Amino acid sequence: xxxxxxxxxxxxxxxxxxxxxxxxxxxxxxxxxxxxxxxxxxxxxxxxxxxxxxxxxxxxxxxxxxxxxxxxxxxxxxxxxxxxxxxxxxxxxxxxxxxxxxxxxxxxxxxxxxxxxxxxxxxxxxxxxxxxxxxxxxxxxxxxxxxxxxxxxxxxxxxxxxxxxxxxxxxxxxxxxxxxxxxxxxxxxxxxxxxxxxxxxxxxxxxxxxxxxxxxxxxxxxxxxxxxxxxxxxxxxxxxxxxxxxxxxxxxxxxxxxxxxxxxxxxxxxxxxxxxxxxxxxxxxxxxxxxxxxxxxxxxxxxxxx
Amino acid sequence: xxxxxxxxxxxxxxxxxxxxxxxxxxxxxxxxxxxxxxxxxxxxxxxxxxxxxxxxxxxxxxxxxxxxxxxxxxxxxxxxxxxxxxxxxxxxxxxxxxxxxxxxxxxxxxxxxxxxxxxxxxxxxxxxxxxxxxxxxxxxxxxxxxxxxxxxxxxxxxxxxxxxxxxxxxxxxxxxxxxxxxxxxxxxxxxxxxxxxxxxxxxxxxxxxxxxxxxxxxxxxxxxxxxxxxxxxxxxxxxxxxxxxxxxxxxxxxxxxxxxxxxxxxxxxxxxxxxxxxxxxxxxxxxxxxxxxxxxxxxxxxxxxx
Numbered sequence: 014x015x016x017x018x019x020x021x022x023x024x025x026x027x028x029x030x031x032x033x034x035x036x037x038x039x040x041x042x043x044x045x046x047x048x049x050x051x052x053x054x055x056x057x058x059x060x061x062x063x064x065x066x067x068x069x070x071x072x073x074x075x076x077x078x079x080x081x082x083x084x085x086x087x088x089x090x091x092x093x094x095x096x097x098x099x100x101x102x103x104x105x106x107x108x109x110x111x112x113x114x115x116x117x118x119x120x121x122x123x124x125x126x127x128x129x130x131x132x133x134x135x136x137x138x139x140x141x142x143x144x145x146x147x148x149x150x151x152x153x154x155x156x157x158x159x160x161x162x163x164x165x166x167x168x169x170x171x172x173x174x175x176x177x178x179x180x181x182x183x184x185x186x187x188x189x190x191x192x193x194x195x196x197x198x199x200x201x202x203x204x205x206x207x208x209x210x211x212x213x214x215x216x217x218x219x220x221x222x223x224x225x226x227x228x229x230x231x232x233x234x235x236x237x238x239x240x241x242x243x244x245x246x247x248x249x250x251x252x253x254x255x256x257x258x259x260x261x262x263x264x265x266x267x268x269x270x271x272x273x274x275x276x277x278x279x280x281x282x283x284x285x286x287x288x289x290x291x292x293x294x295x296x297x298x299x300x301x302x303x304x305x306x307x308x309x310x311x312x313x314x315x316x317x318x319x
Numbered sequence: 320x321x322x323x324x325x326x327x328x329x330x331x332x333x334x335x336x337x338x339x340x341x342x343x344x345x346x347x348x349x350x351x352x353x354x355x356x357x358x359x360x361x362x363x364x365x366x367x368x369x370x371x372x373x374x375x376x377x378x379x380x381x382x383x384x385x386x387x388x389x390x391x392x393x394x395x396x397x398x399x400x401x402x403x404x405x406x407x408x409x410x411x412x413x414x415x416x417x418x419x420x421x422x423x424x425x426x427x428x429x430x431x432x433x434x435x436x437x438x439x440x441x442x443x444x445x446x447x448x449x450x451x452x453x454x455x456x457x458x459x460x461x462x463x464x465x466x467x468x469x470x471x472x473x474x475x476x477x478x479x480x481x482x483x484x485x486x487x488x489x490x491x492x493x494x495x496x497x498x499x500x501x502x503x504x505x506x507x508x509x510x511x512x513x514x515x516x517x518x519x520x521x522x523x524x525x526x527x528x529x530x531x532x533x534x535x536x537x538x539x540x541x542x543x544x545x546x547x548x549x550x551x552x553x554x555x556x557x558x559x560x561x562x563x564x565x566x567x568x569x570x571x572x573x574x575x576x577x578x579x580x581x582x583x584x585x586x587x588x589x590x591x592x593x594x595x596x597x598x599x600x601x602x603x604x605x606x607x608x609x610x611x612x613x614x615x616x617x618x619x620x621x622x623x624x625x
Contacts (some may be wrong), residue, residue: 020566032404038533058360069409075368080386098338103375227344260326270328
């Protein structure tokens with residue numbers, strides 16, 4: 014009977030062990046491992062800083078408000094994870110760099126609608142506002158073989174720093190989004206405008222956190238890309254605009270040096286005409302190296318869109 | 320200018336340092352200390368377990384649902400803190416044991432209405448259901464001097480395991496709550512019923528967590544007490560019923576051995592009549608030792624009711 018066992022006696026020194034022991038009967042071994050580590054780190058944090066009851070209450074309020082700020086189109090907990098660098102850490106652990114592979118970054122909160130299929134060379138800018146640019150690239154595997162027919166999904170902010178879903182009714186639906194299919198040589202190209210840096214949403218608890226810690230909310234200018242093909246590991250990454258403000262202090266720690274590319278100014282009337290661009294225009298080339306995986310593409314659920 | 324600094328380059332190995340550095344401009348030194356430690360522990364947790372993107376997504380969903388379960392009368396994040404032993408750890412750090420002081424426990428989520436002032440000897444049981452008991456005690460300081468006129472606020476579950484606020488309209492308002500004033504000798508006494516063990520709310524994310532980890536949701540039977548007086552440090556504690564189930568595995572880790580007391584059966588018709596109790600009756604005595612503090616009582620905000 015439960016009442017025959019000796020009474021537990023909680024004390025601060027053994028607290029993590031006592032709580033970890035309470036999870037020792039967890040049937041799922043992985044869940045038990047995660048909870049045990051979580052308990053040890055949370056208790057160590059509380060002890061390391063000597064968290065007071067008042068500070069704990071502030072923490073409870075902050076977490077509660079963070080959850081209550083979430084809606085179908087706003088995910089404040091992901092934003093919190095982002096500004097604490099946790100999202101980038103998880104993403105980077107899942108996609109170790111090296112071997113010449115293109116580095117990954119977070120998918121971010123704006124990949125919430127499907128990008129419209131477009132033809133190579135098309136523009137994703139349906140408004141004609143902003144500085145025109147040409148984006149070219151080629152999808153290759155680690156062995157330098159082109160990934161023919163790779164799917165290249167792109168989405169980006171406009172010249173004011175907003176995504177289409179942030180300006181419903183004001184800009185065309187799915188503006189600055191496109192789903193391209195690379196050619197037989199793994200090459201892709203499309204027209205767009207140079208994206209602008211922009212702030213993450215600041216009207217919630219995470220915005221308050223940034224404010225009281227003296228951090229700015231800006232993300233360096235970037236284009237999102239997600240590259241998929243049968244037999245390759247899906248790559249989710251950013252193409253950053255060299256020279257953008259906030260490359261040194263991106264609010265969600267998304268910048269990796271290898272992803273910063275020059276959007277050079279090209280003065281070449283013939284080439285501009287060929288692409289249907291005004292002269293001069295900006296041009297960036299983004300060579301992409303992805304990993305072949307033995308697993309069928311369908312099983313790679315971790316990189317799928319939300 | 321921001322765009323002249325070199326680009327940040329996030330990597331998993333230096334991640335905690337990179338994020339901690341982002342908080343280096345936090346004006347409030349204590350907040351900076353807390354955030355730096357939090358970042359280090361959260362990043363270490365993610366790396367220690369090798370948290371996958373899918374597990375991170377599950378975590379985000381769990382935290383979001385926990386926030387969204389909260390209302391004016393339901394605090395699921397405190398419940399989460401409770402079942403992870405964090406609430407007890409914070410409380411215990413704030414009130415170190417030793418020197419013969421009565422140990423503290425958490426205030427819990429049911430101290431949400433003011434207890435009605437009652438006279439010494441009164442019953443707090445307005446329904447007459449349950450096993451009658453007499454509770455006696457004496458409030459003393461570390462030097463053994465009685466704390467005359469100490470305020471003793473008590474609240475407890477009924478014989479079915481529910482607090483009054485959980486059964487609105489069904490039981491008298493403020494049933495099983497009472498605010499007593501100790502006599503000139505620091506003594507207090509009142510009548511009640513023996514409380515029952517009870518489950519914490521299980522219809523939210525925290526209940527699901529307990530279920531999938533094979534943990535039960537029960538708290539060992541107890542009476543809450545909060546003792547205040549000018550010039551003493553407010554004490555928030557529990558009086559546990561010896562022999563109650565779950566003393567060895569209280570769902571919120573609230574049990575400390577020194578707080579488990581025998582609710583003995585007394586067969587004494589004269590004493591029963593003196594207290595207006597049926598014979599035999601249960602009796603528990605709870606000697607309480609509190610700490611004198613130099614600070615005025617009003618400044619001790621940390622122990623105040625929510």
